[in-house]
Amino acid sequence: MLNKTAKLSDKIFTKDIPMAPTRDGFGKGTVEAGKADPNVVVLCADLTESTRAEWFQKEFPERFIEIGVAEQNLATVGAGMAAVGKIPFIASYAAFSPGRNYEQIRTTSALNNVPVKVCGMHAGVQTGPDGATHQMLEDISLMRAMPNMVVIVPGDAEEARKAVVASAKNGKPTYLRFGRAKEPVFTTPETPYEIGKAYELWRSEKPQVALIGCGAVLYNVLTAAAELEKKGIGSVVLNSHTVKPLDTKAVVALAKECGAVVTIEEHQVNGGLGGAVAETLARECPTPMEFVGMHDEFGQSGEADELMEHYGMGASHIAEAASRVLQRKA
């Protein structure tokens, strides 16, 4: 059943669940962070409307900086501003930032160790009709490998808002990942949020498998958990919104308790959240695992839902992965 202490939406599993893209959380969060701290600035590379950077621009025109189509400049101007005390949120599509400007982020944000917030929009296959060029699926791996960098993948628009507000205060170079498509908003303003702290969305009475996920795909994970429950398979769904630093304590405890783990992310299975969980468990508590995500291939044009189904990230695929891993459980 749904974890009561997470104070999730009471409209979960109903048709009335509110829908919003996680990028809306970026728009709201930056306005909120901007009100709280005059050093917050937003930089955008010619994608002001679609990244929702224009929400901040309207509120604080003097603290919004248009960079033009120049993602390397986006990262480096941001780093320069951070070096003299600003808290820059730099917004573009994840395919271009950190896709194109990876070295600039590495040298001028991470190695410089200045608090630039790299905000990658339109991540995942749910970017849809734009096709593979714009469906960034390697960003979590890229950013997770970078020393000093915090990596956050919000699960819905509300959590995205909280993540933006929290990251404005963390004083660290941080990557935040957002999606284009409208997704169920399953958390509420009361849902607790802390960077680096995973929390349970669902817990069956007798959990047999841990479902560890991040991002908007978590709603499919919840749907899968409910389906599994009907079949008599108990599970725990862990929202591991911070991929780095991973909440290893929560992950290891859950793996020990359940003895089987499935990771779920709208991202390549190589090196993302699944990789982070596998590295941790291999070290501390070897556990049978299945990985739901993109299996070393690019996406293609299509609608968000059909792509999620085609690439095996729907609720039924997650439930199947859970059944598979249970067969391998000692």
Next chain:
Amino acid sequence: MAYLTEEQAKELEGKAEEIRETIIKMLAEAKSGHTAGPLGMADIFTALYFHILKHDPKNPDWEERDRLVLSNGHIAPVRYATMAHAGYFPIEECMTLRKFGSRLQGHPERDMLPGMETTSGPLGSGLSQAAGMAYALRMDKKNNRIICAMSDGEQQEGNTWEGAMFAGKYRLNNLTAVMDRNNIQIDGNTEDIMPLEPLADKYRAFNWHVIEIDGHNMEEICDAFAQARAIKEKPTLILAHTIPGKGVPSIEGDYHWHGNPPKKEQVEQFIAEIRESAKK
């Protein structure tokens, strides 16, 4: 910053000579690193730290300091040597260059050494960072000047021109870039590898004020920075024509010295050459 007297110019020239000697010694001790660029920029770095910049070696984080961003990080030895002579750290520490545990990394790191404003090495990112600083400080109505030292080779990087376009658009008059126009890069002469000219016209077209100078003439260097300060409507590029390896005539102008250090047995000869050419 005032215009130079003849006496001050002589003093700066003497200081540049000492700094060149330190550069030779530290590179020979490190057994790797770049020689031509640091020697070629010794006069400009001397002028910056001993005449132009508002800074305090005893308080490197002073809020009111001017920010010097070094974009082409590989010429770090000239910055390290000049900072040491200016009093940021003991001159002996220069001999730790590129060694394990040293604050003087092969390419400079902001987090390692107080007074080092940015990490650099990968080319083409300094101008944008300096522009970001200039933009942010101007937002806060601060009077700090931002100076970006960059190379000619890194004008081949797209990021450089993204930064130039940004600074031109936003008329960052608190930003001055100084380009080490020494005509060499690792593989040869810039105009053979990937021609850069007409550089001055290119920057003018990007809405910059451009001043061309002899990068080894103290009066011209200091005059150019004073002029840049007086230009209120746009950023300024000081296109400084320099001689790679300047001060050591036997290696001057030879691109093979871009990325190689002097051998220990060459130190005495190179220092003798520096002293001899300083007399002229």
